[in-house]
Amino acid sequence: MLEPLMANLKESSKKHAQIHASPRCFSRSRRPVRTGSQKTKPNSGIERERIMKLETLKTLYIDELRDLYNAENQLVKALPKMAKAASSEELQDAFEKHLEQTKSHVDRLEEVFEEIGEKPKGKTCKAMKGLIDEGSEILKEDGEESVIDAGIIVAAQKVEHYEIASYGSVRTFAQLLGKDRSADLLQRTLDEESEANEVLNKLAEDIVNPEALMEPEPVGASSER
Ligand SMILES: [Fe+2]
Numbered sequence: 001m002l003e004p005l006m007a008n009l010k011e012s013s014k015k016h017a018q019i020h021a022s023p024r025c026f027s028r029s030r031r032p033v034r035t036g037s038q039k040t041k042p043n044s045g046i047e048r049e050r051i052m053k054l055e056t057l058k059t060l061y062i063d064e065l066r067d068l069y070n071a072e073n074q075l076v077k078a079l080p081k082m083a084k085a086a087s088s089e090e091l092q093d094a095f096e097k098h099l100e101q102t103k104s105h106v107d108r109l110e111e112v113f114e115e116i117g118e119k120p121k122g123k124t125c126k127a128m129k130g131l132i133d134e135g136s137e138i139l140k141e142d143g144e145e146s147v148i149d150a151g152i153i154v155a156a157q158k159v160e161h162y163e164i165a166s167y168g169s170v171r172t173f174a175q176l177l178g179k180d181r182s183a184d185l186l187q188r189t190l191d192e193e194s195e196a197n198e199v200l201n202k203l204a205e206d207i208v209n210p211e212a213l214m215e216p217e218p219v220g221a222s223s224e225r
């Protein structure tokens, strides 16, 4: 019964990524480069450099690949901690399996960099750092195992959705730039991210959330903090 819903979600996440990666977005919102007569802020030099840097789709593609390369490397370090903190064996297995996939995502990104003649290089992905920091707060919490597992799944699904959005965009950029082999590699990773998200959905719905719901409310406890 879940399968048609999952298929829809997968399709809509692909479409969503394609809409956001549409070249129309770029033709409509081109920002003018400031001239010397305009008011300057202390960082305006950096800003102008950035506008120049992102003048072609290829530079944006490289920028996004660097963000992803850093994000995946952050995850290679974070996933073992999430596996260790999970109480459900199924959840531990899911994280261990996704860790192996994540290592191959790093390898694929290196091949993608190679196709455009760029050295694999990361650029700190602040979004992934924030998602991991927020997730690590849950790992430190005291409480019922199933409730904490449910919280770990929420954190992990936020990570997967970030990756799905990013890979959908870079896959589309690779297609537009005629980098067919890279588009294929990025699509394979996108499929694995979507699968990982579905595995987490299923674990939450079938095991973790029902167990968390069974936890009795402590006497005199308030849900407000
Ligand atoms: Fe990944």
Ligand SMILES: [Fe+2]
Residues within 6 Å of the ligand: 098, 102, 159, 160, 163, 193, 196
């Ligand atoms: Fe992932």
